[in-house]
Amino acid sequence: MSEVDYTVDGKTYEGYFLRPKGKDTAPVVVIAHAWGGLGDNEREKAERIAKLGYAAFAMDVYGKGKRGTTVEENQALMNPLVGDRAELQKRLAGGLAAAKQQVGVDPTKAAAIGFCFGGLAVLDMARANHEVLGVASFHGLFRPAENVPAPKITAKVMIEHGWHDPMATPEDVMAITKELDGSGADWQLHVHGNSMHSFTTLGADNREMGTVYNADSDRRSFENLENFLTELF
Template identity: 30%
Template structure:
């Protein structure tokens, strides 16, 4: 769930992270790396990183399609995989850039496009896309792509899910619909009963902001209670003195320190559970 002010809504008062001209040129030429937050904050850098991904389309059992942007790690060895799920805006260069970063870290990374190529350029458009999504079709797409990643020729068979905001909720939904090995939720809707959580088989990592009025401490506390009731003990929840979408450098609620800490914790979690 997102509100009309979250998920990277406004950059007019947001200072951009500094980047030297020489470093920018080297990154754009593919000769150097930059911190993920820097790449995500600058449209040209995010676009360049996104350009290293490859669009894929996979048929679903019902006759539809599941779409995404794939990033592969260097070399030809086996690697674990991560399925990334976008915010309510739709699949954009920033999410593709995260996939590219995960590939640099040694993962097969696939950023799903649940809107089938559509993208919201305003909060109102994003809300309409989110509300128009067919949950059954979205679940089928995610299950299909998890299976595709497990069967990829370079996959170890281990797959995690990761999502932000709208995608955070769907990261959990995907993990309830099919077996995965790790679930990462960035301030996503987690309203689930113990019965809903019965099918969960993966450890869960959640990042939440204490200032978030929609994905708030009450909701997360009820989720923790439901997890305990369901006997799901492998849950780690981290709280940050931050608002919704605190990890999105393109938004006015971005918190650089908390975003960096959350990303470090996410990397550790993925390494522990996926390899």
Template identity: 35%
Template sequence: MSIKTLELISTTENGVELISYMALPENASDDKPVAGILVAPEWWGVVDYPKSVVERLAKAGYAAVAMDVYGEGKLTTDAAMANMWMEQVLADQDMLMDRCRLILNDFADQMGVNGDNLGAIGYCFGGKIVLDMAREGMPLKAVATFHGNLSAKQPADDKFKAKVLVAHGGEDSMVSMDAVDDFKQEMDKVGADYTVDVYEGAKHGFSNPHADERAANNDVDLGYNEKAAKDSWDKMMDLMKTNLGS
């Protein structure tokens, strides 16, 4: 399927430009809008990998956008820099959620996007972002995380409506199995419809083909796992197909 790509620029109240990357099928139009999927990247920002995810989703028939939550299109391959930027936005999680809501609304308003039919996927830090968007009651029908940070801005309540898929690496040294258990309890309390898949032998970052290179360059415990990456992607696509259509 041929696709088109564009920058989606959202401007915050205090004038920060959020430069997100969007793709959708060439034939999507206001007469024939398609379901939309928001993509929250790892802490590196909107680098090549989330852009490739967005393009892959567009080729599968969805509109998709890689969200620039840092602003000004900032990106890095340096873990110390990424960590600093992540800590900065996590220090004001209300602002972070305001940015996500702004991007969601701008994306939903784009020509060819069915703004009433949205899902979201997140990677690592981005996993926390999309789960918190659902916890805030943003209109997401389905949310999937890959090696995501599962900690909550505030625990889910009756605003939480999304169906959830969590893909977690059994050897993830950054998100513990205790954190996974806490998340399950949080979801059970609100009667959420969720699935947690644990991939034995998979490390943090298992879905990203650049994980080994990033691990070596930054001395962090990441690793690509082809089998876990493929299986978790297929299950995510099933979730989206079931809840958003295709």
């Protein structure tokens, strides 16, 4: 395992890279972080990915050392990028390029997964036609990208959604399915009952905010991811 510094437009970002044991070359799964920045939850997801036999690279779209610890700090980091999707997509492309450059990675076989804000991020990677075979969004945000108003998506798309997520309403779900249908994407949507936002985030327990971990939905959604990655690679 290693922390990996990389640059995009002259600015330093810090990723986290894991290689699977016993493999000289492997596909890579890049991981887009939630609104607080790359942290323990993304590292835990990277470890789970590596155990499946894939390389894992947790990206950073905020910049080295830029992390949030409060709602206000997280919003201050995330909102500018939600409002400037071209900039977000550029930083994601830089993270993907860094992942493909790591030792032992097969650069022709890449996928992206993301959580919360990272779920929006990987959907943007699909919208912008980044060179990934597929993307998987977990309790992600569905706001469309203004700079890609009518995307033509070639990557396969999987969405894992908590039905009681206050940040992605049933109306938002219908909107993203309409967008994906119009994009020509090969897409699938898995909806988890009794689940709110952050259902895969260990320790999440704020019902007032709507962010609650759900062990069953975490397990089921990760099993769906395993099948998805097997199909991609």
